[in-house]
Amino acid sequence: MEIKINNKIYEAKEGEGIFKVCKNNGIKIPTLCSSKEFQEGLCRICVVEINGKLMTSCNTKVAEGMEIITESENIDKARRINLELLWADHAGKCATCKKNRMCKLQSLAEEYKIENFHFIPRKGEITGQEELDLIRDNWTRVVVENENPCISRNSEFCVECRKCINVCPEKAFGFNHRGSDIVVGTPYEKVLDCSFCGECVRVCPTASLMDQNNYGEIVETLDDLKKFSVAVLDFGIEEKILEQIKIGISPEKDLNKLLINLGFEKIISLSEKDKDNEDEIIKQIKTDYAKQEKINPADIAVFFISSKIYKKKNKNEFLDYVLSEREVARLVRDKEKIKTGKIRL
Secondary structure, three states: EEEOOOOOOEEEOOOOEEHHHHHHHHOOOHHHHHHOOOOOOOOOOOOOEEEEEEEEOOOEEOOHHHHHHHHHHHHHHHHHHHHHHHHOOOOOOHOOOOOOOOOOOHHHHHHHHOOOOOOOOHHHHHHOHHHHHHHHHHHOOOOEEOOOOEEEHHHHHHHOOOOOHHHOOOOOOOEEEOOHHHHEEEHHHOOOOOOOHHHHHHHOOOEEEEOOOOOOHHHHHOOOOOOOOEEEEOOOHHHHHHHHHOOOOOOOOOOHHHHHHHHHOOEEEEEEEEEEHHHHHHHHEEEHHHHHHOOOHHHHHEEOOOOHHHHHHHHOOOEEEEOOOOOOOHHHHHHHHHHOOOOOO
């Protein structure tokens, strides 16, 4: 079928969503909750105009002869209001946020120049006990969990996009409570206990779900001149790391240079045939390699860089740290900030 987008004719298949058709044709529509696999229409940032009516593009199907506008004054106003509502719980927290400069919500807030915070109560505007009680009640629903070995959770940053709920193969997340009290979390808010595949962290657009690690200790280890830091790159992780760092963090395209700049003295890249022997290869670094190079095994710090974040709970005398591609990007971001005094945008 044929549809018109921004006054141009495009081919579309019956049953396709507007968002998908636009993406396939290189037409950018912002979103927080939609992805390749799921179209929720919850964030309402992906609104477009159809016959003068604003509709979410991700869960609206195309129809023969449909005329769609993706950019207009009304669309821009609606997107800005929806972004302000989501930003209201986040404003002022970016400087200390683990995901600063790697956050989808932050990027959209900057793109749409969200500078007026109409939905954030200011100290002078809070006059009644009812308003104070409302703010306190909002904080009682914030869940912070750092007890499991792989994933840290902070519902303060959650935008309720449902991505973690949809992507989790074990259905470890869901909505707790009802109405205005609703919050995304685990059943009965118990400590997250799953296979830790890491898919929820991958799709989370904010810092609500993050990789668990002692970040300060990692930085100290990489900066310690007495430590010989070895990076073991899992098969296929290189492309994922470069994908994470390519936007607004560093212009460097050479991954080895980036890792050396972080403080790694040796880099080992696993091939596809090494996938089933990674534990043995890691063990050999503090045994065979240490002996060969006459290095005290206690002075070697082994980092396994992989999307297999479940490995974090299996650290042992031969494996000191497990880093995801996101954590490497965070290290690059912070190193770039120290080097230049600012993050390149």
